[in-house]
Amino acid sequence: MDTEKRTQHLTERLTYIKDIFGDKQQENIRLLETKLEEFIQRENGLSVEDKFAALSTLEDLFGFVERNLENELTAMDKVRIVRHSQRICLRDILENVYDNYTEIGGKDENSIDPSMLIARAYITRRSGKRVYHQPVMVIGQEKGHGEEFRNGGSVKPWGNAKALHYMRVAETENIPVHTFVFTPGSFPVEDAPGAAQQIAKNLYEMAALSVPVVAVFSEGGSGGAEAIGLADSRLMLSHGYYSVISPEGAAAIEGRVRGGDRAGAELVEKCAHQLKITADDNVRMGYIDHKIQEPALGARPYHYEFFRSLRQEVIRATDEVVLNVKGFSPFRAMALRRRKGKSIEDLDLENIHVRWSLSRKARARLIAKRHAKFNKLSKSAFIDRRPIHRRVAAWFVEKGWDTYSYFKYDLWRSHQKKLMYAVEEVDAEARVLMDKVKGPWKKITKAIPANTSKADKEKELTMLSQWDEEDQGKGQWSYISPRAKEDRAITCPNAETHGCQDLWAPDLFGEYAGVCNSCGHHFPMEYQWYMHNIFDPGSIFEFNTEVESANPLGFEGFDLKLEQAKNKTGLKSSCTTFEARINNVKVVVATLIAPFRGGTVGAAEGEKFVQAAERAKKKRFPFISYVHGTAGIRIQEGVNGVIQMPRCTMAVRRYIDAGGLYLVLYDTNSYAGPLASFLGCSPYQFAIRSSNIGFAGPGVIKETTGMDIPPDYHRAQKALSRGHIQGIWDRRDARHNLSQALMTMGGRNLYYR
Amino acid sequence: MLDISKLLEEIKASPYEELVITAPHTGVVSFGSIKVGDRVIGATGTWGEIPGTPLATLQRERNDKIIRATQKGVVEKIHTELEGTFVEAGTELVRLRHFLSKDEVLGIILKKALYLFEAPERAKYYFAPDIDSKIKSSGSQSVTVHDGMELFIMSRMKREAPLNYSGPDGVIYAVYFQHNENIDSGAPLIGVCPPDQLSLIEDVVVRVQTEWTEQE
Known part of the structure; x- marks a missing residue:
């Protein structure tokens, strides 16, 4: 030089x-x-x-x-490292880690989304005298050293859709997927397929992607990272970060900064530290399997030694995943094991050959392992106050249910079904035969005029059909909002345009169920209203009440806030799970309740949701997720919260694959993480007319994209037009519609079918 | 017949509109901190999502309703004597003075002098062939229209239908659409005026454009 x-x-x-x-x-x-x-x-x-x-x-x-x-280096310094334009990007990795590659799915700015880069690449290895080219699908966000059209690696919904498409291609070709996470977060636009909905779809599909997936995190910004981050092996660069929210975003929330102002640098620094976003933190908490050491102050494109070790690490991770699900390979597995005092270079991975394509059985094992891996995560991030003997008892009860449901539904039901089908067939045959035999006799009886009474005929012609009184309830609700006790009038927000009269609160929140009787505007109602008015009276049986939200990161001041929320609502987490009946159909319900910390989801909520899904699966009940409101993932829990996105989505996937019916009902404001995972992945999502549904709120969209959005951007009607939900319900019809939905929608293994 | 010069003089004499803000329903009034001479604005923002300046609060049945300015202007009079009293619906509360802008003045004049024929649905519009050739050769003002005349072709997704003019007789003063462009329903297609007023209108428009001084 x-x-x-x-x-x-x-x-x-x-x-x-x-x-x-x-x-x-x-x-x-x-x-x-x-x-x-x-x-x-x-x-x-x-x-x-x-x-x-x-x-x-x-x-x-x-x-x-x-x-x-x-x-x-502090946590915030690492954030700056990751965002710096000199930091390595995916193109550098493709050049230096893989032996050859072809970019597919767009080139530079001529791509449906230049911030998502897809390439077919291969790694060449030698075993004895033979040379093997091992193909992989490389998927990741491209920051392009600050190229403007790359949008900083902030992927639009269609970019994530592209990633999903090529994951499926990899599945067809039976080659492993290597994903590289370089994103500050997803681009929060609602245009179809929708930021949240597409991430949800990605998670749902990746939950059962039958090829090995290895993810390498550099910049793991919340939802955007999860869209390609659900992997069998999750590696992380030592100077990277993986977080629920950018430190600036957290500081803006903590410091209650509004309207385009910025939080102070000190607060940002403090939030970065408290959120525990570094590689070491994430490895310690178990969300990352292994840290890849970078050179001092972070890897830059001229650190060729680093690319060598990165290559070894991804090869090793893929080998490990594959060998774990393959039949017999003790020596190679041993050769791959990490030993103290030995670096990755000592392993001589280039000369070990592991075939990366999997047999059908190995694929099934792979998916089962992936589910088990994620299920184990974040178990210590919430409080479970059950004494040990009750936990043991619960374990036995669960096993009992396993056996019972096996006998009742798998063994007995399948035989019973076969028998029933046979009887049906014989019955139908007999009917046709009888009709033929009876034919001549029927002709004779028809010829004789029937003796219908004149009065009956008259009644039939003059009477109107009767209004079904039972369903209507005449405005008698079993739960009345406390707001109905106030003697005051309320103005409907549509009064200017629709000419609605003022409504008297006792009427509005009592008889009218919070619905303007002139324009149909839905005022938000308490979650208790739904609990009492949707399900059969007295049928609610709550379970897992002892699971409590905690402060796993020791976030400053959060213990107090959590205590206040618990006292205010009398709940222990924002998620309540219960069994109930609707018109005598038994269902399992998981709710997210807005008054408890905005309905945010943390480790406790995630665990309760997963267990509810498991319960529904065992008992063959429909599973309903009633979202009274959710503001997203609880930021104070950091990655403990984010990890609930893949965890809960995987639980949903297990449930649906087992033949269940998963329904989501949105009520007030549902945003961000939960929507971009276990809610948005449901094939049947409905909204009460009072709902707002979206990925990011208007303020965040303005802040990140600079776009002004119309006031009705997130309304349920808009979500319906974009195809994010399947229908909008009037609150007063919710019970009826839900009951109808249970009767008409999916799920082959439901007990009442 | 309409005397346009007189109309313009009238507008010039009082170049503002008085907006009377009245109580929409009964209730107890309280005026906030507004004073006579304050500048107020109506709803703003791309979608009118930012509400206008609050003028007064009307309380009925413990329900506070904020009454806001509907347009830009200056507060001319506040009925402070009503502060804290119970008023009937329709009682005058605040009087605003809204100065007319150039476009508004033109709007007022043209609205009185012109008849606007509107597009019945969103589609592309063309003049009927004979009219079209006439306009191309000697300008739109050479075309005289009368009620029931076949004037346009409405084209939408490859379906074409003739469209008849309906309205007062006159000449086409202005054409507001272009070929190959979709026109929303309700948008004006042509403006029609009586033939003898044609030059007068043109004159007034020029005068407004050049002479009207905008006031805040």
């Missing part, structure tokens, strides 16, 4: 350090700056050899300072 290039390179390294540390570490930065300037000034007077020597000293100094600074 000539001196000019080397000087240029050093200048870039200096800018990088300046960018990462901002106004911290002034002394070190000044030292490097002065040394570099000194060199540049006296450069012309030096001979070539002296120049080279001086440069080498300077480079050593840079290396030394960088290694020193490495120990001082």
